Structures are given as structure tokens and as C-alpha cells.
Amino acid sequence: MSRAPLPGVLWVGGPPGAGKTTVARLLARRHGLRWYNADAHTWTHRDRAIAAGHPAALRWEAMDLAERWSRPAAEMFAMSLHRERGPMIADDLRALPPVPLTIAEGTPVTPEVTGAGAHAVWLMPTHEVQKARLAERGLAQGPLELYRYLVREIEAQVQAYGGTRLDVDGSRSVADTVAEVEKHFAAVLEAGPKATAAAGRSRLLRYANQAVVSQYAAFAARPWAPGDARTTVLAFACECGRDGCEVDVVMAVADFPRAEPVLATGHG
Structure with missing residues (x-):
């Protein structure tokens, strides 16, 4: 049985290469939402698992890079902490302020954690789309095998829990995919609290x-x-x-300003 929805959270799940981050990031900026990126919490979650003595987490840390990616796909999946990180993500979100709405995205976002309904959607790429998108990242064979395994795992979970899926087959543009997800969340977006003032939006972007x-x-x-x-x-x-700013500023992580805001030219 699906869990009850976590109040104030919209969920976007799916395997790597589905476009989750792009969709969630654009919707957050467009509607004044908090964007929670599960990838950004990977190492915090791993440290929690290590502190708890989780065998797969400890095994992964003890291996060198080559060994990690040469294991069978099922073992790589276990060491990815896919199942363990879902509840950690839910705990992170419970600790955030309830206002405004949060849009949370990531591969470990599963129906088992989120429940199924109007507050959650899974982007599911076809094999061809995922292969093409991952090829752009220049990934080695090991990660590719893990990511294909994740497609099958997530598809099975979404089907078992009755979650809403949006097939990503290459026929839609990014804008079209964003519009489809936006349509799915329309009722929640209409009713839920959002940041409308520039100062509030700025704080969310800084976060x-x-x-x-x-x-x-x-x-x-x-x-x-x-x-x-x-x-x-x-x-x-x-x-x-x-309102309406979707401009990005390209810089090295080391150059990110600690005290001053990140501003595009002319946006001060």
C-alpha cells in the first residue's frame, strides 16, 4: 500500500537520463517553489548509512573506483543505496519549512516513499532516449549497466504502486515535457503556497x-x-x-560567492 503524501511536496522521480532535474528546476523557478535535488544530498546520505553501519555503504567506500563499477549490476544497485536513500530524502523534506511548496526530484524518489497521486510523477525514458542522453555524459560501462538496471527497478515499482508515469520517448521538447508535468501538478500548484516576492524567490534559489x-x-x-x-x-x-528569470550564471564551483548573491549581468 502507498504511503500518505508528505504535505507540501511535489515529487518527480525516474531513472538517470529522464530529465528530472531540468523539469524540476524550471518549475521551481517558474512558480516560486523550493527545489530539492536528491543528487545534492548523496554524500550526506552515504555518511548517514556509514554511521549506521550499513554493509553495502561500507563495502562501497572500501573499494577503489574501478572495482565499484566492475561488480554485477545487482550488487552495484545495492551499493547505490537506492532503497535506503528514499526514507532519508523524506526525512530531509520533513525538516524543511512547510512554506512554500517543495519540488523534490531524484532517482531514489520511489512510490514506496511518496505514495501515488496528483503530487507525484515519474519520467520514464525509452532505452533509446536514455542511451543517447547518457552517451553525452561519456559514462563508462559500469554506470551504464547500473542505470539500465534502475530503469527496470523503477518501472516495476511505479507499476506496482499505480504511480503516474510520463514516457520520455524523444517526441516532446523540454518545454513540452515541463508543460506535461506542470499540467499534472496543476491542482496542487494552484492551491499550494508559493514564493511570490523577489526576496523569497532569491532565498530559494540560494538554497x-x-x-x-x-x-x-x-x-x-x-x-x-x-x-x-x-x-x-x-x-x-x-x-x-x-518573476520569470530563468537565466543561469556559469562558473566553477570554487568561484561560487559565499556572501554575495549569484547574479546575471544586469540583474543586480
Whole structure:
């Protein structure tokens, strides 16, 4: 049986390559929502699992990079903490302020955690779409096998719980997919609290940007982490808070300003 919905949360799930982050990020900026990106909490969740003595988490940390991605797909899936992270995500969301609405997205977002209904949707890419999108990331064979495994796992869960799925087959543009998800959430978006003032929107954008910075800092702090993740160049949301602003500011993680807002040219 599905869980009761977590108040004030819209959920977007699906496997890697589905477009979850793009959709959730755009809807958050468009409607004045808080964007919770599960990827940004990966290392916090892993640390919780390690502290709890979770065998798969401990095994994963003890392996080198090559060994992790050479294991059978089922073992890689277990070490991904896919099932364990769902409840952690729910705990994170319960700790956030109830206003405004939060749109939460990530691969560990499953119907077992969210329940099924108008507050949740899963983007399910076809094999061809996922393969093409993941090829753009230049992933090795190990991650590709895990991500294909995740498609089957998530599809089975969505079907078992009666969750709403939106097939991503390449026939829709990004804008069309965003519109479909927006339509699914229409009633909740209409009734739920949103940030309308620029200051409130700016704080939400700052929260989302800082979460991504923390993600890369936590990875770089791992003793086995290759290179310096802080040199990674990303597109951060402009924090001006203007209604309708969807401009990004490209910079290295290490250059993210700690005190000043991230602002696009002319948006000060």
C-alpha cells in the first residue's frame, strides 16, 4: 500500500537520463517553489548509512573506483543505496519549512516513499532516449549497466504502486515535457503556497545553488576522490528573484560567492 503524501511536496522521480532535474528546476523557478535535488544530498546520505553501519555503504567506500563499477549490476544497485536513500530524502523534506511548496526530484524518489497521486510523477525514458542522453555524459560501462538496471527497478515499482508515469520517448521538447508535468501538478500548484516576492524567490534559489556547491565539496573531501571537484564548471541559477528569470550564471564551483548573491549581468 502507498504511503500518505508528505504535505507540501511535489515529487518527480525516474531513472538517470529522464530529465528530472531540468523539469524540476524550471518549475521551481517558474512558480516560486523550493527545489530539492536528491543528487545534492548523496554524500550526506552515504555518511548517514556509514554511521549506521550499513554493509553495502561500507563495502562501497572500501573499494577503489574501478572495482565499484566492475561488480554485477545487482550488487552495484545495492551499493547505490537506492532503497535506503528514499526514507532519508523524506526525512530531509520533513525538516524543511512547510512554506512554500517543495519540488523534490531524484532517482531514489520511489512510490514506496511518496505514495501515488496528483503530487507525484515519474519520467520514464525509452532505452533509446536514455542511451543517447547518457552517451553525452561519456559514462563508462559500469554506470551504464547500473542505470539500465534502475530503469527496470523503477518501472516495476511505479507499476506496482499505480504511480503516474510520463514516457520520455524523444517526441516532446523540454518545454513540452515541463508543460506535461506542470499540467499534472496543476491542482496542487494552484492551491499550494508559493514564493511570490523577489526576496523569497532569491532565498530559494540560494538554497538550491548552495546545495549543489555542498555536493561537490563533500565529494572532493572524500579521501579517494580523484582531482578537485571544485574546478567543475556548472550553471548556477541567477538569484535575482525576478518573476520569470530563468537565466543561469556559469562558473566553477570554487568561484561560487559565499556572501554575495549569484547574479546575471544586469540583474543586480
